[in-house]
Amino acid sequence: MAINKIVETMEAAVAGIGDGATVLISGFGNAGSPTALCHALLDQGARDLVVVANNAGTGREGLAALMDAGRVRRIVCSYPRSGGSVVFEELYLADKLELELVPQGILSERMRAAAAGLGAIYSPVGVGTQLAEGKEEREIDGKRYVLEKPLKGDLALVEANLADRWGNLTYAKSARNFGPVMAMAADVTVAQARTIVGLGEIDPEIVVTPGIFVDRVVHVPTNAGGA
């Protein structure tokens, strides 16, 4: 029986996602944002979501649309407020959205820890700051560290460039950003890919995310940020 992770519809791409799910959403600003998958999740109807993303969306598209529709209970991110993050600001200031602020490199490293099966990591980032409050602290060889817990997703939505039916992925330039680590850190990983190619057509030397980390692939032939 052949492996075929390619699904034909957006509905199939996000099927089975339950209320309260933790959703990892790739992208740095618009570069690498899986906008079409965010809209599919909006149509699918899951609510009370915990979203992990570097930014808290811009405009009213993609992640911002999910938030605008009241589907997101909590956002875990490093830099929520940026040019055009209007929906986030409205919800945050109205106390309708919980925010967990995480230093940017720790956001991805906590996901990597989850992906790699680690129980936790000791990090020097944020020691002695507000963001370390309440975290276990430990001195190792004379240097202070805080304990950071793994961050695992029920679902990851990533934006890829090339994909094949095994789920092997490449990314486009800096749109790679959080795609590889998020793909590894979730129970179900869905990639929207700009181009679907035949098995063997992606040079194995350039596969960035091997198919073992990917569950579903859907063809979305748009450029960065759904533009």
Added chain:
Amino acid sequence: MAVQTLDDITRLTRRQVAWRTAHDIEDGWYVNLGIGMPTMCSNYLPEDREIVLQSENGVLGVGPNPPEGEEDPDLVNASKQLITLLKGGSYVSHVDSFTMIRGGHLDLALLGAFEVSEAGDLANWTTNDPKFPPGVGGAMDLAVGAKRIWVLTEHCTRQGEPKLVKACTYPLTAAGVVKRVYTDLAVLELGDDGVVVLEMVPGLTLETLQAVTGPELRLADDWRELVAPEVG
């Protein structure tokens, strides 16, 4: 003689501060530029040096802004501005980018600041103003991870208060990390012997600079005038 005030002094422009800082970056260094004045430094890197700029979203070898018509929305820097990639550059995942940052692989990170203390404490991520939701980005990772942290900032706040202080009042980004500060009035080194003035703009006296600086200043024996050309 009348007492000198800052009104008598010509300060450097923000671009000139960036120009001055850029000229202290050494050949072969890997450097991350923070948002604001630090990013401006990329325009003034000396042409006879090969300096590799890293952008935290996952670009090593950041090139100049793209010519009109050649912008690529897939190619952005940490400020989400459109950029290009230099020959020899590479794209990396976010985890690898912060491995470069946190693992001590960058020679230098240039950052902005709300406050810097005499012990080198840096406050640059939040003022705790409830009207502005906080954002930390990569500041804390950069501050503890790069081999050197230099800060570019105006010497005073808009209200004329010192930004170089005895102890930070804003929440810290990291403690004891800043080694050098470039301002529109001076270049200062923070070390075990306190705060040493390496350069001051022409005409400025140590007394006048001291009046707008929190910690006690000492003038370096070989201090020089802080000068920069008119730069656009």
